[in-house]
Amino acid sequence: MKICGHRLLIVEDEPLLRITMADALRKEGWVVDVAEDGVKGAALFEQHQHDLVLTDLVMPKLGGIELLKRIKALSPDTTVVIITAHGTVDRAVEAMREGATDFIAKPFSMAQLVVRLSNVCSVRILREQNVRLQAQLEQRHSYSNIIGKSKPMQEVFELIRLVADSDASVIVTGESGTGKEMVASAIHFNSLRRAKPYLRVSCASLPESLIESELFGFEKGAFTGASERRIGRFEAASGGTLFLDEIGELPLTFQVKLLRVLQERQIERLGSNRPVDVDVRIVSASVRSLEDEIRAGRFREDLYFRVNTVSIHLPPLRDRPEDIPLLAEAFLHEFASDRRREIEGFTDEVVERLETHHWPGNVRELRNVVERAVLFCRGSIVTVDELPPNLRGGVQEPAPGEPLPVVPIQAAVERAESEAILAALAATQGRRAEAAELLGISRKTLWEKIKGLGIAVD
Ligand SMILES: Nc1ncnc2c1ncn2[C@@H]1O[C@H](COP(=O)(O)OP(=O)(O)OP(=O)(O)O)[C@@H](O)[C@H]1O
Numbered sequence: 001m002k003i004c005g006h007r008l009l010i011v012e013d014e015p016l017l018r019i020t021m022a023d024a025l026r027k028e029g030w031v032v033d034v035a036e037d038g039v040k041g042a043a044l045f046e047q048h049q050h051d052l053v054l055t056d057l058v059m060p061k062l063g064g065i066e067l068l069k070r071i072k073a074l075s076p077d078t079t080v081v082i083i084t085a086h087g088t089v090d091r092a093v094e095a096m097r098e099g100a101t102d103f104i105a106k107p108f109s110m111a112q113l114v115v116r117l118s119n120v121c122s123v124r125i126l127r128e129q130n131v132r133l134q135a136q137l138e139q140r141h142s143y144s145n146i147i148g149k150s151k152p153m154q155e156v157f158e159l160i161r162l163v164a165d166s167d168a169s170v171i172v173t174g175e176s177g178t179g180k181e182m183v184a185s186a187i188h189f190n191s192l193r194r195a196k197p198y199l200r201v202s203c204a205s206l207p208e209s210l211i212e213s214e215l216f217g218f219e220k221g222a223f224t225g226a227s228e229r230r231i232g233r234f235e236a237a238s239g240g241t242l243f244l245d246e247i248g249e250l251p252l253t254f255q256v257k258l259l260r261v262l263q264e265r266q267i268e269r270l271g272s273n274r275p276v277d278v279d280v281r282i283v284s285a286s287v288r289s290l291e292d293e294i295r296a297g298r299f300r301e302d303l304y305f306r307v308n309t310v311s312i313h314l315p316p317l318r319d320r321p322e323d324i325p326l327l328a329e330a331f332l333h334e335f336a337s338d339r340r341r342e343i344e345g346f347t348d349e350v351v352e353r354l355e356t357h358h359w360p361g362n363v364r365e366l367r368n369v370v371e372r373a374v375l376f377c378r379g380s381i382v383t384v385d386e387l388p389p390n391l392r393g394g395v396q397e398p399a400p401g402e403p404l405p406v407v408p409i410q411a412a413v414e415r416a417e418s419e420a421i422l423a424a425l426a427a428t429q430g431r432r433a434e435a436a437e438l439l440g441i442s443r444k445t446l447w448e449k450i451k452g453l454g455i456a457v458d
């Protein structure tokens with residue numbers, strides 16, 4: 001089993017042993033870092049997050065068990081092998097309980113060490129292969145999830161295929177509900193990073209005060225309430241992909257910091273000035289045109305160039321009517337089988353209504369319409385009666401003097417809420433932070449309501 005390219009950290013206070021081990025393992029193809037005590041070992045680990053750590057148990061300053069705990073807290077997947085000396089077997093057992101994978105007792109020859117490490121490494125490689133295979137299954141799933149036969153959607157598929165394997169930053173644009181989030185995850189699950197984490201950060205719903213600690217993490221005591229160290233999304237996504245949803249909503253002050261991180265590929269946790277290497281691919285999404293935001297002085301042009309190596313635009317659903325029946329059928333199948341209903345399809349009239357509707361909420365709106373239709377459908381085929389009033393046609397305001405139509409209270413509340421939100425968004429040209437303030441709710445609540453009510457924002 002080949003171990004080339006794996007990064008190993010040796011923490012050992014005996015200089016001769018340290019040097020001999022490092023030489024022997026480098027010859028085997030390992031990339032080796034060395035530290036002479038636990039404190040230096042911990043610092044190197046925080047910076048490089050090694051695949052494997054080989055550490056002595058008894059060392060000055062910070063012992064092997066304490067180091068092991070720190071490593072496991074930061075990176076549970078790292079394999080740790082303990083070096084034990086005569087009389088420390090009990091502690092080696094304790095180390096195994098704390099998550100060490102194996103131990104090797106002094107004295108040992110370099111040949112024995114190499115065999116032992118390549119054994120633990122084989123297990124690790126097999127485990128990684130397993131994760132990769134699982135991710136491949138998911139990938140097939142996630143890719144075929146995106147439905148569309150129209151020319152613009154075929155172009156989108158082609159672009160995903162072209163960019164996935166590279167580390168290029170991708171920005172996905174399109175109106176609300178066009179499938180930006182689906183595209184972002186398809187990029188990750190079709191990339192070489194697929195076995196590593198894919199994390200989404202909703203820039204619109206994070207309160208401004210939390211963005212930095214959420215993304216970069218913090219040290220214990222960095223601020224009131226920081227009772228222990230927490231790693232941020234950048235570190236948690238290490239090796240994988242970070243999806244910055246609604247990137248246009250990031251406050252300008254934070255945009256500067258984000259740009260620096262992307263340029264230097266290093267972050268600093270709040271309360272620390274020690275940089276940590278981060279290797280993440282950035283995919284972002286925006287409903288609004290970032291070019292317009294730049295012109296309006298709300299988005300930094302330099303950050304735009306950083307995150308926009310490739311852009312993928314998702315056309316609104318009304319511009320690709322040939323996808324509508326396909327999507328509607330797929331959603332019908334999904335909801336009908338979820339509810340164990342046997343519904344075969346739609347009447348021609350329904351298909352026509354669906355094809356000619358304007359779909360301000362795009363695919364999300366279509367999905368909601370089909371879900372509702374399945375709920376209301378009595379027979380084996382969906383008819384116009386089961387469509388919401390705005391698609392049934394003939395929704396007219398009652399003439400003056402006529403009684404108002406009776407609607408369930410929940411529907412009445414939702415309608416009033418939608419109107420208030422749309423008015424606030426119109427008054428603030430779609431700036432959600434300001435709209436939330438006008439409405440007297442948090443950005444997060446506003447975000448949830450927009451999603452929950454299926455409000456179309458652009
Ligand atoms: N091409 C598609 N095929 C199947 N389902 C789709 C497609 N596009 C979107 N959807 C579905 O529509 C819904 C909205 O998609 P998604 O969340 O990706 O949109 P979005 O562009 O990120 O929207 P927003 O800007 O509001 O966040 C999801 O339920 C998704 O599964």
Ligand SMILES: [Mg+2]
Nearest residue numbers: 180181245285
């Ligand atoms: Mg989205």
